[in-house]
Amino acid sequence: MTTTTAERRTAAPAPATEAHEVTGWAVLRRGLALSPQVMEGLGVTLLLALLSTVGASVVPIVVRAAIDDGLGDGSQMDEGRIFLYAGLTLVVVLLTAGAGYAMRVRLFTRSEVALSDLRVRAFRHVHDLSVLTQSSERRGVLVSRVTSDIDQISLFLQFTGVMIVVSVGQMLVATMIMAYYSWQLTLVVLVCFLPLWLSLTLFAKHMSRAYDTVRRTVGEMIAVIAEPVVGASVVRSYAIERRTQRRVDAGIDRNYRANIRAQSIVAVTFASAGVAGGLANAGVIALGVVLGVAGGLSMGTVIAFAFLVGLFVGPAQQATQVITDAQNAIASWRRVIALLDTPADVVDPGERGTTIPDEPLGARFADVAFAYPGGPRVLTDVDVEIAPRQRVAVVGETGSGKTTFAKLLTRLMDPVEGAVLLGGVDLRDVPFSDLRRHVVMVPQEGFLFDATLRENLQYGRSGATDAELETAFTDLGLADWYAGLPQGLDTPVGQRGESLSAGERQLVALVRAALADPAFLVLDEATSAVDPQTELRATRALDTLLSGRTSVTIAHRLSTAESADRVLVFDAGRLVQDGSHAELLAEGGVYGRLHASWVAQSNLPGRMDA
Amino acid sequence: MSVDTAAPDDLTGTDDRIMRRGFGLLGRGIVAEKWWFTVSVVGSLLYGAMTVADAWVLGWATDHVIRPSFERGDVAEGALWTSVFLFIGVAVLRALGIVGRRLVGGLVYYRLIADYRRRVTRQYLSLPMSWHHRHPTGQLLSNANADVEATWAVFMPLPMALGVVAMLLTAIVAMVEADVVLTLVGLVVFPALFGINVFYQRWLSPKAARAQSLRGDVSAVAHESFDGATVVKSLGREADETERFRAATERLRDANIEVGRIRSVFDPLLEALPNLGILLVIVLGVGRVASGAAEPGDVVQVAYLFTVVAFPVRAIGWVLGELPRSVVSWDRVDSVLAATGSMQYGDRTLPGAGAVQLDLRDVTYTFPDADRPVLSHLDLHVGRGSVTAVVGSTGSGKSTLTSLLVRLVDPEQGRVELDGVDVRTLTHDDLAAAVALVPQSTFLFDDSVRENVTLGSEHVDDATVWDALRTVQAEDFVRALPDGLDTQLGERGTTLSGGQRQRLALARALVRRPRLLVMDDATSALDPDVERRILSELAARTSDGTGPTVLVVAYRKATIALADEVVFLQAGRIADRGPHHELVVRSAAYRDLVDAYDQAREAQ
Ligand SMILES: Nc1ncnc2c1ncn2[C@@H]1O[C@H](COP(=O)(O)OP(=O)(O)OP(=O)(O)O)[C@@H](O)[C@H]1O
Ligand SMILES: Nc1ncnc2c1ncn2[C@@H]1O[C@H](COP(=O)(O)OP(=O)(O)OP(=O)(O)O)[C@@H](O)[C@H]1O
C-alpha cells in the first residue's frame, strides 16, 4: 500500500508505437501464458483468496444471532448459544486469517519469481533487437519496459488482481447472506449502490484517461528534467538556463495539473461510495422496521444488514481505483508483450548456425543495400570482397555511409538487400558467440562503463589478469600513459568514461579491443581524438599485434589510407573507388580530391592567406 | 558494473533520531503549505468525526427506532425519520470530509512535489560543472524524480492519519458514553491495532526501502547497458550483460519476496483483529445487557465502531512507515539543495563590440580528487582578432583549458580575462554572448535541428540558421532530412552520422556571432576538405575585421597553419609558443607531435 501511489506515478511513458489494440482479456491470457509460474497453483490461490473473505462475512451473522437470541431485548437470553456462536466465529476468523496468509505468500513468491524471469527475458530481447531499433527508440522508454512496466504488472498480480477477486467474492457472499435473510432489504441495498455501479465504467473511463495524461506528462517531464543534467555543459556555456528552466517548469506544471485532475476523480468516486452506504443504511433501517413490525423480519436481521452494507462500501470505494490500476497493468503488459513479440531483427541462429573457420578471415559484401527504418537508402549496390589478411582503409565524406558499412560488417544490423559473408559464411547464419569471437568493432564514440579501468578492459577479455592488462598497454605503446595513472587499473573512468580525456577514452577502447584478440578488426574513427604521435604508435603496435589478421579502418586522417593494402572510397552511399593508395591516386576522382586536400594541409608552410 | 547503491542501511539503526528528523520534515512541509494543509486536516477531522457518528447513529437507531418498534409492534415514525436523516446527513458530511481530505490532501502533496522539483532543477542549473562531474546522471535524475516524490509521499496518508487520531478520541468518548466495560475492549483493541501497525511498518519500511533502492539498481543497470549497446554488441557481451541484469533483478526479487512475507503476516492479522474485537464486545455485551448495565444499542454501536474504524487506523501505520523512507529520500534531495558553490556571476558587461582579446594570467586548475594539477601556471595572450592554435598530446589539458574560457570550471588560482576584464565579473549572459565553445564531444538535444542550432534564441531567424549551416557544409544534408529544420533528431542526435552531429554543434556556435570562438578539436570527424573550407571562411571573416578571435585545439597542420600563434601544451604547462614555422624548428617534441604523419611517410 505504501508504494502503490509512487509506483503508479512513475509509470512508463506510453511508447510511440503502441501495439495494435488487443483486448484486455487477450493480453491477460497471453501475459499469463508468458509467465507460467503465476498459473501454477493459481486455482488454489484463488480459492484461498475467496476463503479469506469469509471471516468478515461471518461477523454479521453472529451479530444477528446474538441479537435475536436475547441481546435484543435482554429477556430470555440464551448465553450458551451466543458463546457457542462466538466461539465458532472465532475459529472461522482465525482460519480465514490463515487462508489470507497462505494466499499472500503464494502470490508474492510466485509472481515475483515469474516477473523477475519476465524482466530478464525482456532485457535480453532488447539486446537482441538491432542497434537501429535501439537508436530510434529512446533509451528511457526501453528501460521502462524492464522496470516500471513490470512493476505495474506486479502491482496488479499482487494487489489489484487479488482485490478484485476478494471484493467480488465479499460482495457475492454478502449478497447471498442478505438475500437469505430478506430479499426486500437486499433489493434496497442493491438499488442504493446501483447508480454507483452503473456510473463506474464512466468513472473508470475518465480516470483511465486522466492517468494516461499523467503517464504522458511524467514521460515528458523526465525528458525535460534530463536536459539540465545531461546537457549541463551546453546549457552553461550558452547561458540558456532561463530557457531550460522554463521548459522544465512547464513540464513539472503539466504533470502537476494532470495529477490533480486524476486525484479529484478519485476523491469524488471515493466519497460517493460513502454516500451510497449512508443511503443504504437509512433505507435498510426504515424498510426493515416497517417489515419487522409487520412480522416478517427479526430485529437482529435489520442490524446485521447495517454490518453487511459495510461490506459493500469498501469495495465500492476502491472500485474505480482498482479498475484503473487494472487498466494500467494491462497497458503495461501489452507493451511488454509487444516488445517480446517484436521479432529480433538481427536473429542469433544459435546452435543451428554455421561457425566461422578458425583461420585468417576474408569478408564479402554481395550486392548490399541498406536503409535505416523509414529512411532513404544510405548504402546502395555495395559489392566488394576483402581478402584474408588484407588491411583495408575506408574513406569518404561525412555521412557517406562508412559507419553504416562497418555496422553491417559486424552484424549490428542486417542489410535490406544482399548479404554480408565472413569466411564464406553468411553472417546471418553465424552464432553470435562465434561471430563476436572473430570480429570486433571499435565504435566511433569511445563508450566506457562507469567502473574501473580494470573492469572496462575485462570487457574485452573476461577474467584477464592484471598482468595481462598491463602487458596490453605496453604492447600498444601506451606504457607511459598507463604509468601516469596514480590509481592504475583501479582508476574510475566516470560515467561514459567522462573522467578521462576524449583521446584517453579512445585509447582504452582500443586496448579493450586488442585484448579481445579478434581475427577481424573493424576500427571506426577509433583514434580520431588521439594525438598523431600516439595514434601512429598505437595503430602500428596494433598492426604488429594483429599481424596476419584482417582489418578495416575508417579514418579521416588519410595517413591510414596511405599505409593500407587497399582503400575503399564511399560517396553518398556508394562504393565509388577501390584499389591501392597509389592506384587511386592515379585515378583521381573522389579519392584524389580528398587526398589532395589532406596533403595540402599536411604541407602548409605558414599562415594561409584568405 | 558499479551501480549507485545508496544503501538504506542507515534506516535500521537510530530509530529515534530518524523519527525526530521525520517529524521535522513533516513540519517543513506543513509550514510550506499551511493553508491547504489546514483545509485538508479540517476535512479529515470531519471525516473522522462522521465515521464515529455513523456508528453512533446506528446505536441510536437501535435503541430509539428498532427496539421500540419491534417491542411495541408499531413503527416509531418520528424517530425513524430522524434516523433516516441522520444516516444520510452523516454520510453526506463524511463525503465532504473525504473530498477535503483526499483532494486537498493530494493538492498539498503534489504542490510540495512540484515545488521541490523546481528547486532541485534550479540547483542543477546553478551548481558548477565540477559538481555535475561528481554526480552520476542517473542519480541526479532520480533525485529530481523518485526522491522528491518519496520525500513527500508521507503527506498522502498524513491528513487521514490526523483525522484518525481525532476519530479514535471521539470513538473512546462515544464508547465511554455507551458502556464502561465495553470501552475497555476498545482500549485493548485500538492500542493493539495501533501498536501492531507501528510494529509492522517499522519492520517493513527498511525492507521496503531496500527493495526500492534495488529497484533503482535494476534500472541503472538497464540504462547503462542500453546506453552502451553498441559496445555490448560489438564485443559480444549480451550474455554477460544479461547475467549482470539477472543478478540485479534477482536481488530485487528476493527483497520483494521478503517484503511480501511480512505483508502476508500482518495484513490478515490486521483484518482479523477488529472482527475479534466485535466478538469480544458481543460476548461481554451479553452479560452487560443481562445485568441491565447496558442497552442493546450500546453493544451494537461499539461493535459497529470496530468495523468502521479498523481500516482508517492503518493510516497511522502508513505515516510512520513512510517516515524513514521520506527521511532517507530527503537526505538525497537535501544534498542537492544544500550543495553550495553555485556559480557566481558578476554584474559587469563587456564593453565594445567585435573581437576581444583573451588573457590567461597564472592559471592553475586541479580536478577534484586529483592529486596534481592538470594545468599549472598558464600565462597566455591571444590578441584581438587573431587565431591561436592549442596543440598538445592526448591528456595534456587542452579541453580543460577551453572549459575555463566559458567558465565551465574556474581556475583555482589565477585569472581569465577578456579585454582585461576578469570573466568572473561578467554577467552570465554577457559572457555567453561573448564566448562560444564548440566542445570536443558533441551534445545534441532531443529536439529539432532548428532548436539545436538556435537553442531557443529568438534573435536567430531561419536565414541566419541556414547561413551557418552553409558555412559548416551542413546545408545539403539538412535539406535532405524529411522535415528540414523541423526534423527531430532523437536522443543525443543518434539519427545523424558523427560528422553531421559535429557540424550542427559548429553551426550552433556560429549563429551567435561570438567575439571569441573556441573550438576544441571540433572538426575531428569532418573530412579534411570540409574543415579547410570552414576554417578559411572564418579566417576570411577575421581578416576583414568582422570575425571573432579564435582559439582552436587541433592537430591538423591546415588548422595550425591558419593560426597566428601556436601554443604548445605539455602536461598542463605551456612548453613553447610562437608561429608554427618557428616551433617546428625550435622544439623537437612539437615537431614529433605535429609532423608525425610526415615523418612516418618519409620513413616508409
Ligand atoms: N572529470 C575529470 N576528472 C578527473 N580527471 C579528469 C577529468 N577530465 C579530464 N581529466 C584528466 O585531466 C587530464 C587532461 O584532460 P583534458 O580533457 O583536458 O585533456 P586533452 O588535452 O583535452 O586530451 P585529448 O587530446 O584527449 O582531448 C587528463 O589526464 C584526464 O584524464
Ligand atoms: N540511426 C540512424 N537513423 C537514421 N539515419 C541514420 C542513422 N544513422 C545514420 N544515419 C544516416 O545515414 C547516413 C550515413 O551515416 P553514417 O553514419 O554511415 O555516415 P559516415 O560515413 O560514418 O559519416 P561520418 O564520417 O560523419 O561518421 C547519414 O546520412 C546519416 O544521417
Ligand SMILES: [Mg+2]
Ligand atoms: Mg561515421
Ligand SMILES: [Mg+2]
Ligand atoms: Mg580534449
